[in-house]
Amino acid sequence: xxxxxxxxxxxxxxxxxxxxxxxxxxxxxxxxxxxxxxxxxxxxxxxxxxxxxxxxxxxxxxxxxxxxxxxxxxxxxxxxxxxxxxxxxxxxxxxxxxxxxxxxxxxxxxxxxxxxxxxxxxxxxxxxxxxxxxxxxxxxxxxxxxxxxxxxxxxxxxxxxxxxxxxxxxxxxxxxxxxx
Numbered sequence: 001x002x003x004x005x006x007x008x009x010x011x012x013x014x015x016x017x018x019x020x021x022x023x024x025x026x027x028x029x030x031x032x033x034x035x036x037x038x039x040x041x042x043x044x045x046x047x048x049x050x051x052x053x054x055x056x057x058x059x060x061x062x063x064x065x066x067x068x069x070x071x072x073x074x075x076x077x078x079x080x081x082x083x084x085x086x087x088x089x090x091x092x093x094x095x096x097x098x099x100x101x102x103x104x105x106x107x108x109x110x111x112x113x114x115x116x117x118x119x120x121x122x123x124x125x126x127x128x129x130x131x132x133x134x135x136x137x138x139x140x141x142x143x144x145x146x147x148x149x150x151x152x153x154x155x156x157x158x159x160x161x162x163x164x165x166x167x168x169x170x171x172x173x174x175x176x177x178x179x180x
Contacts, residue, residue: 010034010046013070020078024111030085032077042080044073053077075119082111102140109142120144 014034021031029041036043040062045052051073054064065076086108095103105127113120121144131138 006046009051009070013044013046013051013073016070016074017077020074020115021081024082024085024114026081026085030081032081042077044077075116075122078112078115078119079123082108086111098137098140101137102142105140106142106146109144110146113144113146117145120146 017032021027029037032042032044034044034046036056038056038058040055040057042053042055042063045054050066050068051070052064052066053073053076055062065073067073086104089107090100090103093103109120109124112123124141124144128138128141131141
């Protein structure tokens with residue numbers, strides 16, 4: 001890519017990453033970046049006609065995926081960027097055992113489906129292939145499309161008075177009739 005084409009591609013990717021990250025509430029280091037933070041934290045590189053998604057640990061290459069397709073690069077970046085927020089979501093709700101894994105996978109499917117339903121299908125298919133047909137957790141693979149997110153209901157009781165701390169913080173949950 002000539003320098004101006006590489007600069008335009010980077011600007012396009014930065015814009016898309018900001019838009020997609022905001023759509024699912026990613027913040028800070030969860031947002032895909034062009035900065036090498038080392039520590040095996042993935043980052044994006046644009047140049048020489050190639051888009052790269054890679055990670056370094058103490059300067060040694062952990063992995064590198066290359067493409068000329070910006071959508072492929074965005075899939076890789078957001079496939080990985082949704083892992084920790086999904087884990088945090090399941091941890092906050094104190095799921096345990098298989099329920100924790102199912103909730104984490106379901107949340108990740110929801111986040112990816114919000115960005116692009118094809119990304120959620122692809123991630124699920126890749127996970128199913130990785131697990132294989134006989135894996136003990138295969139039955140926990142999330143259904144697609146995932147259930148929609150709805151705000152949880154406010155708890156019963158009187159509203160908080162002036163100057164008092166709110167008794168309840170609004171969170172997003174899956175529909176009560178849906179799996180975790």
